[in-house]
Amino acid sequence: MWIARPLLVTLMHLLLESFAQRFSNGYFYQDIVNGNGNGEIYFSGVRLLVESTQHSVFAVQGSNVTLPCQFRYEPELNEPRRTRVKWFWQPAAGGGQEKDVIVAMGTRHRSYGSFKGRVRLRREAPGDASLVINPLEVDDTGRYRCEIIDGLEDESVVVDLEFRGVVFPYYSPRGRYRLNFLEAKQACEEQDATLATFDQLFTAWEEGLDWCNAGWLADGTVQYPVSVPREACGGTGFAPGVRSYGLRHHRLDRFDSFCFTSTVRGEVYFLQHPVKLSFTEAVRVCAEDGGEIAKVGQLYLAWRFRGLDHCDAGWLADGSVRYPVTRPRANCGPDHPGVRSFGFPPQHHGYGVYCYKA
Template structure:
């Protein structure tokens, strides 16, 4: 009986040993060579022993102008090089720089969203990027993303992920717009915006809530403002170049004063907005002085529209608009831009002079956008 069992078991054991031996050199259909589980760590991990995939970008930060086309560089290669090319899958995803609209949970805005996926000659784009993105493919391994007609909300961190079988490597590229940060407050006075209202206020002025990096750059360039405002990450901060009482005190050095994260619904502050470069032109309309309603109509009649605050700031900082004449803007404020400070044109530093929000029956000239 024992001999019979051994006679039955020997062929089975031989087949099992043959199977185990073949597993020692299993080659998967993606061309990578792996040791099988018997040579692993006992926890289901497969040890890699062959060609390695590398994904790289020569630029981790790309700066571009609003409305332009921009290329985010991404390349992949194998080490050692392959003699026969393989089909890879490429996925571009994105984390917006300007946060989400969540009233309470800022972490919910940090999720990556798909921009584009491609494999071979097939590709698909998503959301607001649909029809505006493509892969450059200027050379073998070039998976750089080309974005057309750059939007104000396209800024953020982009991830280029290359997938080949079990290999998955990625690199990130930050995209920023050239522009200018400006403080903005409600027509009702200081500290009237919760986070969502601050977002909306900036958007109405053709701008977005500034990021910390944008505010820090503005501070380095000399922005000094003693009123706290919301930023895109839900923090409240303000920039001080000249320490003084009432602005953090004289014991603190110059820098950004931070209140940290605030409740996005209940706490109220001003806003720091970011205006990007313009595709159109802001101009002073030569006409008789007008009330606000007449000013709106005058710009429309001239083929444009009354300019927004963000547009005036962008024209001043990025296009050199300099005019010592006060004019209406779309939010019913009266302002004028000064590049070269001079007598009878306000303070001794360049900037946007602000008369505040005035009654609509007051008469001024107007700044238009076309």
């Protein structure tokens, strides 16, 4: 039967409009005419729901972590459906585009990039699409998105992963304000740490970190935390907080750095030795004891999470001399906990040494 083109277009529009009215918010509705001639809407489909029991997960570098994600249908299905699971990751520092982590359908799965071989789906129960990462690496923090795809329908949920650790200020052995952005990043990595994010520095400030020297952060800004306003630290006319110099030139501008470390593995200890040691001797005696000279980040973690408390100053791997105090007392520095620093003395001077065993 021949139908005029304008009439055909009109019929197509009516059909699409009718379908759009009956398919809404993941549900399919069916029109049924009742005895009074009024249209009644009856539910005749299922809806996919994706949920997480935690939207922020804290972990420690080098450990394993599970990012929760579960999916289900309303109403509940009698038989399982063929679904595809995809996890994406967006870095914490600087944002950027999402990157693939893993894709799975049934028993088949594939992981990508730096996550290859380190990730899997937990699958403890029907609908469990939780992501297991083992071991956690230094750059794994950020925003993860769990996406469930069922035919043309997909739903997702977001989980943020943060490391639990400690922020510490760090400056070059050459002196204050000697590091550009790339050098600051490298300096933190050499001390078993990374450049801190603003959120990590802000949390450290809330916990009492007070430091007048400005340092690089992971987003390329330069900031510093002040708990007690004073003339030597920006003046007394400003309230306590994290002061910012804003974004700076990565190569030309030079400051200190704020590092963040989260690897709680191994043991840091003060090596008892009958005589004071030069830096070269300190490196040697740690090796003879079956370990290695400790890094600054390792000492901070041992102080913060293992309660390392020792009043004797000791060499560290960067050539600095420091000691950790958790119980302030007479003849042990200031009246608050912290890692005390003697800076970078001449390497022929005699001190103790802090060693590390994995």
